[in-house]
Amino acid sequence: MKLSHLKSLFFIGTMLCGTMVTMGQSAKVTTSTIGLGWANNSVNTVVFRKNSLVTFKGEQYAAYYNNDQALVLAKRKSGSAKWQVVTTQYKADAADAHKDISIMVDGSGYLHVAWGHHNQALNYAKSIKPGSLILSAQQSMTGVNENKVSYPEFYRLPGGDLLFVYRDGGSGNGNLMMNRYSMASQKWVNIQQNLIDGEGKRNAYWQMCIDKKGTIHISWVWRESPDVASNHDMCYARSNDGGLTWEKSTGEKYTLPINAANAEYxxxxxxxxxxxxxxxxxxxxxxxxxxxxxxxDSSTIIPQYHIVFKTADGWRSANLGFRKTAFSLGGVGTKRIPISRPQIIAWNHDGKQSAAIIFRDAERGDKVSVAVNSDLKTANWLVSDLIATFVGNWEPTYDTELWKDKKVLNLFVQQVTQVDGEGKASIAPTEVQVLEWKP
Incomplete structure (x- = not known):
């Protein structure tokens, strides 16, 4: 990827649905509208959706709740403005912003969907055939610890099998579960019942990714109670064998389960x-x-975006430092926060390590914004807006598989409103869109 391409992206104005804005001769951005989605809270746009969008063999899939709280699936040929849209037979309590929809396509082309969880029994189905948007009847995966599911996430391994990760238990007292789906047998097996153990005192809030080589990376903060103010520390683990065994960044093997005492900080x-x-x-x-x-940081009252990353000299933390507005986190439920949680992409440019943070900030007018650094050895962050459109309390999610394979960034974008403490607004549905950039 060329940094000039990313810079071109950052100065784009408002774009009409389905139109294309050409940036010079090498970069272009499009937006495409799928339909109208539930906007009374942030459930369609929470940052932990894995995934809201996913591409497999030239077709991109999307999922969201409509204004009737029904689960909607859609797909298109990559880059097309025309979507095939199906309203499924399933509904959920979309008024709880935790109960997001997560999707993934396995290596055989079956679409897998999980939805409507916040300490609920598992809601899971897959398509009736490869490439279909028609879902089967609900089914269990393994039958093990499937009664108190929260934060379901799918990931595709390089060979086409899937991982399914979720929390079993409650906030401040829960354990991380992991299942694996085999394309060959079309069955799920449990591979970790308690990968990260809260020991009845805390739970891990994680983020995870799988790199192109198939290594699973997971990091997490600990929370001591349902109060978000009790979050602390950032820990890390990785697996080179599909989640069976785990190690620290140094190669030291973990004795499972990982807990507060043996975790790498x-x-x-x-x-x-x-x-x-x-x-x-x-x-x-x-x-x-x-x-x-x-x-x-302890020296300021202003929360700032940070990147934590590993170098040959150990772990480093980069403070982006561009924010100017203070706020405080505390309480339970989904909070109305003046900034979104960030998404990150990183790449090498002319031998330098570059990174971009996608975010939303009230001090910038609640738009889709990006901060870019072409060399993480410096503190030079270029902050700009991707589009001038107001997106409310949106948080960024993107098509991880498309970025991994093609270095094309597709963002799920919808204007939503989040009332503090799991409240619900009363507004009309808004357009669900995909914002695409590619060199």
């Missing part, structure tokens, strides 16, 4: 630091992990 962050949970991470083509989050 990538960054020590005290409680009451406005540290947010469930953000994002990305590993570049060389397998180097980058974690994006935000917190407040």
């Amino acid at each position: 990538a960054c020590k962050i005290p409680q009451h630091s406005e540290l947010i949970n469930q953000t994002s991470m990305f590993a570049d083509d060389k397998g180097n992990p980058f974690i994006a989050t935000y917190w407040r």
